[in-house]
Amino acid sequence: MKLLTSFKKSFLVSIWFMFLTFPIMVIRVNPIEEIIEWRWWNMLLVGGCSFVLSLLGRYFLEKKELMAKRVADSGVIATTFKKRLFEQRAFAVPILIIISFAAIIFPFIFSTYQTSIMTTALIYVVLGLGLNIVVGLAGLLDLGYVAFYAVGAYSYALLNYHFGMGFWAVLPIGAGLGAVFGLLLGFPVLRLRGDYLAIVTLGFGEIIRLILENWNDFSQGPSGIANISRPSLFGTQLGLEANTVYLYFIMIGFMIFTIFVVNRLQNSRIGRAWIALREDEIACQAMGIDKTRTKLNAFALGATWAGMMGVVFAAKTTFINPASFTFLESAIILSIVVMGGMGSIVGVIVAAFILILLPEYLRAFSDYRMLLFGCIMVVMMVFRPQGIISNVRRTYRYGNNKGQDINHRETEEV
Amino acid sequence: MKSFVKLIVILSIMVIGVFSSRLGSASDTTIKLGVAGAHSGDLASYGIPTVRAAKFVVKDINEKGGILGKKVELLIEDDVCKPEMATNTATKLISEGVHLVVGHICSGATKAAMGIYNNSNIIAMSPSATNPDLTHSGDYPNFYRTIASDDAQARLEVDFALDILKLKKIAVIHDKQDYGKGLAEFAKNFLEKSGRAEVVLYEGITAGAVDYSAIVQKIKRSKADGIIYGGYHPEASKIVMQMRKKRMKTIFISDDGVKDDTFLKVAGKYAEGVYATGPKDVSTNTIAVAATEAHRKEYGKEPGAFYLNAYAATQALLNAIQKSGSINYADLSKALKTEYVETPLGSISFDDKGDAIGVGFSMYQVQNGVYVEVK
C-alpha cells in the first residue's frame, strides 16, 4: 500500500518534471536559420530519471527519518565509527598512521597529475581551515574570502616579477599583507551583522578583483602575470616533476601546521571567545569579551591563511590573473566550511577533498561535470544539513588532578 | 560500523578511479591529440567549437587510415579558462601520454599551461589565444597559434581608422577582459604614437551588465567621431544598438570577437556600417566551406567562434606528424616551420616565433546585413 502511494507520488513528480523541462530540454530553436528541433527523446529521459530519483529520494529520506526516530526512541546512541575515531586512542592511532603513510608515499606511486590535484586540494583544505576561523568559529559570514587569497598571490607575483624575491621570502610577507587586509575589511564591518556582513564582504572581494583588473600599471590588468618562479629547495630550482612533489610536501607541512594552530586556537581563550561571539553576541559582550578585538582577531587570522595560500597558489600555477579570484571561488571555500560541518577540522578536510577532487574525477563525465557537481552539493546539504562531521566540543578534566592540565584528551586532534 | 563501511567504499572508489586513469595511459599505439580549453562555465562558447573542429578533422583522418599507420585519439579536457585549472589539465594530459595539444583557448590559461608542456617537450597550438607575449616574448618556444596576435589586429584597426576613415577623435573602449583590454591597450598606444588622432576616451565597461546607456552618453559627450572597441559581440551589439537608437552616427570599429553572425542577428538594422576585423575571407576556400557544412549537418547550426582556426590548428599539427614522420619535438618544430599545409584559413606555415604565416586579418563592414570585406 505504502509502496503504491510512493509509486504514485513519484509518477506525479515525473510528470511535473517533464512539464518543467519541456521548453528547455525538448525545444531547441535556431533563430538565425529559423529551424526548430524537437527532442522528444529528452522528455522521456527526464520522465524516467525523475521517477527513479524521486523513488530513491523518498526511500532515503524515509530511512533517515526512521533512523533519527529510532535513536531518539532508544535514547542510546550506538558507538559509531566516527565516535570511536575521535574518542578511542587505540582506534585513532593506527588510522592516523595509515593516513600519514599514505600521504608520504602518495606522490611516488601516483602520477604528477594526481600529485598536482592533490596539492590543489591541500591548498583548499588550508583555505577552508582559515575561513573556518571566521565563519565556523566566530560566526561571521564572509563571502569575500578570495580577496585575501588574491592579495597573497599578487604579493608573490609582483615581488617576484619586480625584485626577483623567492617563495620563502615572500611567504611571511603574503601572510602579513593578508592580515593587514583582513583588518582593513574588519574595521568598517564591525557593526554589521549576519547577512549584511555577507554582502559587504562580497563587495570587498569584488572591489579587490576589479582593482586588479583595472589598474594595469600595478597589476598588469587582466592579462595577468606570467613566469612566476616555483619555490626553490635550498637555493636550487627543481625540475617540474620534482617541484610538483616538493610543493605537495610543502602543502602537507602547511596542512599539519594549520591543523595544529587552528586546533590550539579553538581550544584556547581566544577560540572560546570566538565561539561565544558566534553563539550570542550580546551575552558575549556582557561577559567581558571585547567584541571589536575578537572580531578583528578572527578576520586578521583568517586572512593570514588566505594570504599564505595565495603565495603557494601563485608559485604552483606560475601564472595568475584576476579571473582566478571570482566570487565563485569564495563560494566554493565557504561550501567547504559549511559542508564539512561548521567549526569541525576533520569535516573541513573531508569536504575540501570532496569539493576539489570531485570536479577532477568527474572529468570522466566530461560535459556533465559541473551539472553533477551542483547536484551533489544540493544532495549533500539535503541529506546532511549539519555538515559531514558535526563539531564535537572538547571536554576537560577537572577536579583533583593537581599539576598540569595537559592530560586531557583533545577531541578532533588529527 | 556502517559509516566505516561507507568510508571504505568511498575510498576504494577513489583509488580505483585513480588507478584506472593511470592504466589508460599505458598503450602507445595511437597518436594522442589533446584538446584543452573552456568547455564549461561562462566562456564555454569559445572552447566548444574547438572540440568539434578537432573531432571532424580527426574523424576524417582516421577514416583515411590515420597517420603513419596509427589512429589519432582525442583527449578532451576542460580548463574553464582558469589558469589553475589549466595547469591541472596540462598535467593530466601529460600523465595520459599526450603527444600534441590543440589549445588552450584563453591566453591566461595558455600561459599557465605552456610551462608544463614545455617541460615535457610537447607542442601546443592555440586557435584563439591572441596575447602577443605568447609568441613575442620568447618564453614559450613550444607555442604556436593559428590566429594573429592582438597587436596585429590593433594595428589594422588603427591604420584603417587613420588612413582610410581619416578619424581625428577616437574613443577606445574595452570590456576589461584579457582579450578586449589587451587589444584596446595596443590600439591606444598606436594612436598616441601616430599623433594623428586624439584618444578622447579610454574606458572599460563591465561585460554582462544589463544596460550601457551611461557609457553611450559619455561617448556622445566626448564628441568622438569613431570608436575602437576591444571585446566580444554581446557587449558590442548592446553598445551599437543603444548608440544608433540615440541617433548617434559615430563610426564603430571592432575586432574578431565582433565579427560574428550573432552580432548581425542581434543588432539587426543597427549593425549596418559597423567595421570589424576578421580572418581573411575564406568563403572561396573549399576546406572552410566543407568544414562549416559538416558542422551544420551534425549540429544544425553555424559553427561558433574560432572553429576554423581550430580546424586549421588540428590539421597543421597532424600534417607536421605526417610530413616529419615522427612525434619527436625537434622534428615536429621543424616541420611546422617549413611545411605548408592547406587549411580553411588558406595555405599556412609558422614563423620562428610560432605565429602563423598566411593568417592575417582583413577589415569587414556590415553592408545589407552581411559582413563584406573592405578592399
Add this chain to the structure above:
Amino acid sequence: MEYFLELLLGGLTRGSIYALIALGYTMVYGIIGLINFAHGEIYMIGAFTALIIASVLTILGFNHLSILVLASLVAVIYSAAYGFTVEKVAYKPLRSAPRLSPLISAIGMSIFLQNYVLLAQTSDFMPFPNLIPDFDFMEPYAHVIGSSELVILLTTAAVMMLLTVLIKFTKIGKAMRATAQDKSMAMLVGVNIDRVISVTFIIGSSLAAIGGILVASHIGQINFYIGFLAGIKAFTAAVLGGIGSIPGAVLGGIVLGCTESFATGYVSSDYEDVFAFTLLVLILIFRPAGILGRSTTEKV
C-alpha cells in the same frame, strides 16, 4: 543638464531591472531568511523560456502582439514553476537546518541550473527576438529615451503597484506579512506556512521572469550565464535598501542603478562596480540595516 538627465534615465532603467530581481531576493529573505543564490538563475530561465517560445512562434508565423503576450505568459509561468520546484527540492528539506546550509544548497542549485541550460540549450549567446516595438510617438525623443527603456520603467512601476496591493490587501499578502514577522505566531493563528513560502517563491520568480524578458528584449541577447551578475547586483540592491523590505528593494535597485550610471558618466566606467560597492559599504556603516530596513535592536 541634458547629460545629467540622460544619465539619470539610464540609471533608472538599470535600477528598475535590479529592483525587479531584488524583489524576489527580498521577499524570500523576509519569509525564510535565506539568500536565494539561485534566484539569478530563475531570471535567466525566464528569459530563456521567453526566447524559445517567442522564436518558435515567430517561425510558426504568429503576429507580433500574440507572440509578446504568449511568450511572456509562458515565461512567467515557467519561472514560477522553477522557483516553486527549487524551493521544494533544495530548501524545504533544510528548513530546520543550521542557518548556512540552505545557502550552500542554493549555491549548488545555481551551478546546477546554469549547467542545465548550458547543456540542454547552448553555450552561445542567443539573439532575443525584439518583443518591444519602437513606438512611433517616441520618435522625437529617441535621443533621450528609447521605447524599451520606457517600457521597462512603466512595467516596473505597474508591477510595484500590483505587488503593493497584493501584499497590503489580499489574504495571502497578509499571511505573508505575518509569516515574515513571526513564523511560529503565524502558524499558531492558522497560517499555512508551506503555502505562504511557496507563494512567495512563485511571486518572486514571476517578477524575475518579467525582469528577464524586459532585459532580454532591451539588450537583444542572452546566454546561460546572465543570471549570475544580475543576481549579485540585485542582491546588493536588496541589501542596500534593507533586505526584507519591499519598498527597500525598489529604492535599493534604483540607488544602485543611478550610482553606477553617474559613476560611469562623471568618473569612469572602469570602476563603476567599485563605486557601487563602496556606496553599499558606506550606507551600511551609517545605516547597518540598509536604507529602509528596520534596524532590529535586539531586545535584551
Add this chain to the structure above:
Amino acid sequence: MSLLNVTNLTMDFGGLRALDNINITVHENEIVAIIGPNGAGKTTFFNCITGMYTPTSGDILVNGTGGKTHRINGLKPNKVTEKGLARTFQNIRLFPDMTVLENVMIGKHCRTKASVIGAVFRGSETVQEEYEIVESSYELLRKVGLENSVNNLAKNLAYGEQRRLEIARALATEPVLLLLDEPAAGMNPHETKELDELIVRIRDEENIAILLIEHDMKLVMSLSDKIVVMDYGKQIAQGTPTEIQNNPEVIKAYLGEDFA
C-alpha cells in the same frame, strides 16, 4: 561603602522617557530588589548600567575592582564587566552549543590574558592559566550545583539549571556586584527556594552585593535588604521590605490586590 551609586539617571528613546530620574545606591553585601509592573523600565535600567544603552543623563558610579571609583556611563558592556558588574538576562542567554564548563570559562575571559601567540605556543604560563580557568570554573559549577553536567551542552540543561548556569557564568567574571534579571522566572517553588539559598550564599561566601529584578514577591520580601519600586520609568518608593509593604503609594500603584 557604596558599590553602585546611580544618581538622576534618565533614559529617553526618541520622545519616550523610559527612565526618569532614578537614584539607587547599592552597598557592600547588600541585596537590593527592583520591583514594578511589566514595562516599568526595570530591564532598561539594567541595560543602562551594564553598558547596553547609553543613558541620556545622570551618573552611574562604581566602586569596583581595584577600589577606585569609575563613572561608567556609556562604557561598552565588556568594560563595565571589567569594572566589576556582572549580569544575567531575563530571557536566558547562554552559549547553547558550548559545554556547561565552557560557558563558565567564557566568564573568565576578562580576568585572563592569553593571546593568540600564547594560545598557539602554549607556554607554561598559558598552560597554568588554562588550568586555573578550568579549576575555578569547575569550582563555580559545584557551587551552583551543576557539577554533574559539566560536559553537557548548555542547551540540553533544564530550565532551572540554565538559570543557575547563567549565575555561575556571571560569577566567573569576578564581580563586586551581581545583577540578576528575573532569576526565578519560570521556576517551581522548590527551585525558587534553592535559588533563594544560592543568592544568600553568594552574598555571604563571596562578598558580592546583589541587585535583582524579580516578580516573585515572596522571594523578594524574604531576600532583600532594600527594595526599589518603579512604575512608568519613575522610582516611586524605596525602603526595607516592611516599609514597602506598608507604603500606601506602592500598594495603590502595584501591590494592590495582593497586599492591601
